[in-house]
Amino acid sequence: MFNQIKDLAGGEIYLVTSLLMFMLFFVIVGVYLFKLSKNHIKTMSEIPFQDHKTKPYEED
Amino acid sequence: MQLEKFTYDNRIVRNFGIATLVWGIIGMTVGLLVAMQLFKPAMNMGSQYTTFGRIRPLHTNAVIFAFVGNAIFMGVYYSLQRLLKARMFSDTLSKIHFWGWQLIILSAVITLPLGFTTSHEYAELEWPIDIAITLIWVVFGINMFGTIIKRREHHLYVAIWFYIATFVTIAVLHIVNSFELPVSFMKSYYLYAGVQDALVQWWYGHNAVAFFLTTPYLGMMYYFLPKMAGRPVYSYKLSILHFWSLIFIYIWAGPHHLLYTSLPGWAQSLGVAFSIMLIAPSWGGMINGLLTLRGAWDKVREDVTLKFMVVALTAYGMATFEGPMLSLKQINGVAHFTDWIVAHVHVGALGWNGFLTFGILYWLIPRIYKTELYSKKLAGFHFWIGTLGILFYAIPMYWAGFTQGLMWKEFTAEGLLKYPNFLATTLQIIPMHVLRSIGGTLYLAGVIVMTYNLAKTMLGAKLVANEAAEAMPLPKIVVDSSPADKAWHRVLERKPMKFMVLSLIIILIGGMVEMMPTFTIQSNVPTIASVKPYTALELQGRDLYIREGCVNCHSQTVRPFRSETERYGEYSKAGEFVYDHPFLWGSKRTGPDLHRVGGKYSDAWHYNHLVDPTSMSPGSIMPPYPWLIEQKLDINTTASKIRAMQTLGVPYPEGYDKQANEDLKIQAEKIAADLKQNNIKVKSDREIVAIIAYLQRLGTDIKANKETIPSNQ
Numbered sequence: 055m056f057n058q059i060k061d062l063a064g065g066e067i068y069l070v071t072s073l074l075m076f077m078l079f080f081v082i083v084g085v086y087l088f089k090l091s092k093n094h095i096k097t098m099s100e101i102p103f104q105d106h107k108t109k110p111y112e113e114d
Numbered sequence: 115m116q117l118e119k120f121t122y123d124n125r126i127v128r129n130f131g132i133a134t135l136v137w138g139i140i141g142m143t144v145g146l147l148v149a150m151q152l153f154k155p156a157m158n159m160g161s162q163y164t165t166f167g168r169i170r171p172l173h174t175n176a177v178i179f180a181f182v183g184n185a186i187f188m189g190v191y192y193s194l195q196r197l198l199k200a201r202m203f204s205d206t207l208s209k210i211h212f213w214g215w216q217l218i219i220l221s222a223v224i225t226l227p228l229g230f231t232t233s234h235e236y237a238e239l240e241w242p243i244d245i246a247i248t249l250i251w252v253v254f255g256i257n258m259f260g261t262i263i264k265r266r267e268h269h270l271y272v273a274i275w276f277y278i279a280t281f282v283t284i285a286v287l288h289i290v291n292s293f294e295l296p297v298s299f300m301k302s303y304y305l306y307a308g309v310q311d312a313l314v315q316w317w318y319g320h321n322a323v324a325f326f327l328t329t330p331y332l333g334m335m336y337y338f339l340p341k342m343a344g345r346p347v348y349s350y351k352l353s354i355l356h357f358w359s360l361i362f363i364y365i366w367a368g369p370h371h372l373l374y375t376s377l378p379g380w381a382q383s384l385g386v387a388f389s390i391m392l393i394a395p396s397w398g399g400m401i402n403g404l405l406t407l408r409g410a411w412d413k414v415r416e417d418v419t420l421k422f423m424v425v426a427l428t429a430y431g432m433a434t435f436e437g438p439m440l441s442l443k444q445i446n447g448v449a450h451f452t453d454w455i456v457a458h459v460h461v462g463a464l465g466w467n468g469f470l471t472f473g474i475l476y477w478l479i480p481r482i483y484k485t486e487l488y489s490k491k492l493a494g495f496h497f498w499i500g501t502l503g504i505l506f507y508a509i510p511m512y513w514a515g516f517t518q519g520l521m522w523k524e525f526t527a528e529g530l531l532k533y534p535n536f537l538a539t540t541l542q543i544i545p546m547h548v549l550r551s552i553g554g555t556l557y558l559a560g561v562i563v564m565t566y567n568l569a570k571t572m573l574g575a576k577l578v579a580n581e582a583a584e585a586m587p588l589p590k591i592v593v594d595s596s597p598a599d600k601a602w603h604r605v606l607e608r609k610p611m612k613f614m615v616l617s618l619i620i621i622l623i624g625g626m627v628e629m630m631p632t633f634t635i636q637s638n639v640p641t642i643a644s645v646k647p648y649t650a651l652e653l654q655g656r657d658l659y660i661r662e663g664c665v666n667c668h669s670q671t672v673r674p675f676r677s678e679t680e681r682y683g684e685y686s687k688a689g690e691f692v693y694d695h696p697f698l699w700g701s702k703r704t705g706p707d708l709h710r711v712g713g714k715y716s717d718a719w720h721y722n723h724l725v726d727p728t729s730m731s732p733g734s735i736m737p738p739y740p741w742l743i744e745q746k747l748d749i750n751t752t753a754s755k756i757r758a759m760q761t762l763g764v765p766y767p768e769g770y771d772k773q774a775n776e777d778l779k780i781q782a783e784k785i786a787a788d789l790k791q792n793n794i795k796v797k798s799d800r801e802i803v804a805i806i807a808y809l810q811r812l813g814t815d816i817k818a819n820k821e822t823i824p825s826n827q
Contacts, residue, residue: 072627079620083358087351099346101197101271102337 118587121580122195124482126208128577130188131479133216135565137184141176142558148173149551153544155737162741163227167663171238172226178236180219182327185471189334190277192478194261197271199585203260207253214250218243229661230300233696234315236322237291241302244292255281262610266585270610272353276333279361279617283325291318297758298751305762308691309377309639312699313632317368317625324364331470332399338474339406342419348405356398361617363391365624370441374673375699376688381628389441396434403427418493422473425501429465433458451669451703454515457508464504464557472564479568485575492567500560506553514546523677531680536706537731642689644818647764650752650774651781655808658801669700670709683710687823690816693764705736712814717785718792720806742802749775781807
């Protein structure tokens with residue numbers, strides 16, 4: 055199936071780099087998520103409510 | 115620091131909302147019309163301007179870019195202002211954006227029925243409109259980033275990341291898929307040909323789904339759903355992971371639209387692998403949405419907006435599970451080119467996009483009018499008739515898809531095709547098409563009821579055009595309160611431009627990895643010596659094939675299955691398409707594949723078939739094309755078309771543009787003479803002659819080939 059990759063001069067580097075970029079991406083996101091502080095998460099998830107003063111017409 | 119007073123622009127939100135309603139009704143009505151033509155071709159009203167091939171693109175463009183497009187802008191303009199605590203950057207830009215977008219849609223409504231099309235699916239609009247789209251998109255970008263810059267909130271909430279990713283990626287997709295060489299005012303040829311054109315188109319097509327129908331809607335979900343439920347999003351961490359992995363992985367999955375074609379095998383496999391991976395971030399979003407409603411399910415029973423949101427998220431979950439499954443080669447082999455794909459798309463479109471839009475409209479319109487919804491009962495009715503509409507649409511389409519896909523592949527015990535006549539498989543599923551249009555009618559009825567309900571709401575109150583708000587301004591220099599606050603994402607959340615560049619890099623990686631080898635490595639598209647450029651008449655015929663939108667029902671790529679080589683002939687090779695600007699492989703077989711149709715029938719058969727398809731194939735649902743006999747072929751364009759092709763690297767001899775029309779006339783005379791022998795009197799200068807010439811050429815070059823064609827699988 056991968057016949058044509060034999061013709062790819064230096065193709066191995068191309069493939070290995072692609073794979074490494076892919077791995078690296080998830081490692082970075084993973085590490086970042088692991089290090090996130092709880093406070094920050096709380097603040098961020100409450101942003102949509104900061105303007106929220108319940109007005110009469112909003113009460114269902 | 116003093117509290118600043120400012121206002122939110124609600125007028126622009128309202129305007130985009132009204133446009134969503136109006137274009138929604140128009141786009142869905144056209145959809146219903148094309149659906150009915152699939153069991154009653156006479157529903158084209160005998161006019162070329164309302165025939166399936168020309169107005170199917172009108173339906174797709176109208177629902178995607180007009181209905182969903184306006185809904186996106188409505189949702190973005192409402193939530194962006196509130197999340198950033200700032201009015202939109204410029205009211206003038208907002209207005210230019212609004213009217214510019216409506217004019218672009220209007221130009222599509224005019225040009226597509228006239229037959230001006232590039233033939234690339236969901237990118238059919240010709241080059242002048244492409245330029246207009248680019249300009250208006252830039253206006254939207256400036257307005258959005260201007261607002262972000264003058265914001266009064268440090269951090270960019272997750273919804274805004276989705277908006278930024280949408281803006282950047284759609285810009286890249288649109289530009290790369292619009293590299294066209296203009297031939298005249300409303301005609302152009304793509305720079306890419308054949309396999310490469312196919313790869314670019316489906317990289318675009320797939321990611322238009324990702325970044326026009328998905329990311330902006332996820333952004334809106336992350337703002338509106340917590341607002342409706344009155345509680346924050348279930349997991350903000352999950353939203354970060356979901357965002358980055360979604361935009362990173364989505365961009366690679368395009369080649370799953372080209373499985374078993376002559377696209378290099380490695381690119382197909384890459385597309386499949388990434389499609390499977392896509393389940394994770396897609397379901398991350400769905401789960402995050404549904405779990406936001408934890409503890410609020412009692413509200414779902416009461417609140418119709420939440421009902422719409424729940425069905426939307428469920429449909430999103432189903433469609434994003436089904437998509438990866440469809441990308442598995444074994445399943446794709448049966449499903450591709452059938453109604454299964456139409457069902458899949460509509461679960462996403464009617465369920466996810468449609469219902470999320472309705473939910474937001476019902477929530478947002480009363481708020482910007484400071485009133486209550488006119489009738490909750492009618493909204494409840496809309497919910498149920500809409501849900502029924504989706505079921506009546508999707509189930510028959512799945513049924514039709516399975517049936518047709520299996521019939522195409524069925525062999526008798528003797529090893530012959532059980533249904534050698536393609537038409538038998540079409541006629542089998544006609545009842546399903548009738549049911550589907552009933553589903554569509556129900557869904558459309560719901561939208562009309564909603565429009566009435568919202569119109570009554572709007573007419574009964576006054577728009578709060580400028581809604582007062584107040585917030586603290588941002589200090590000029592942001593000083594981190596603690597050193598730990600320097601985590602890169604937190605910094606990034608405050609630096610929109612860096613955020614945009616990073617998203618851009620992330621989305622470019624996948625596209626580049628897939629496209630670069632296909633474009634730069636010769637052996638990826640093995641050439642075939644016997645494949646020659648089209649004659650002048652065939653080239654004109656090909657452009658008529660494009661104008662009539664034949665590609666909407668007929669594919670031009672024979673897959674390497676015995677069921678296909680038995681039915682159509684030799685499977686398609688990459689080298690056969692090197693002069694095809696654009697490629698015309700298609701994505702749906704309402705009629706049979708045409709790649710090997712050349713030489714299969716006589717000229718007279720084609721003539722009779724085009725004028726009255728049922729005369730040659732009783733029961734056929736192909737519309738008649740009588741105007742092809744009445745209309746004269748415009749040969750003034752031949753020279754410029756030949757020159758354009760030469761610029762694109764098609765090896766016509768030097769100065770051939772001047773001689774082309776002579777050759778064209780000779781070939782046309784020959785076909786007219788052949789028709790005359792069969793008692794068909796037609797002038798050689800008619801369009802039908804050119805299209806017959808093209809059809810007779812299709813897939814024939816390879817027959818003269820004496821050498822082995824290297825496989826690229």
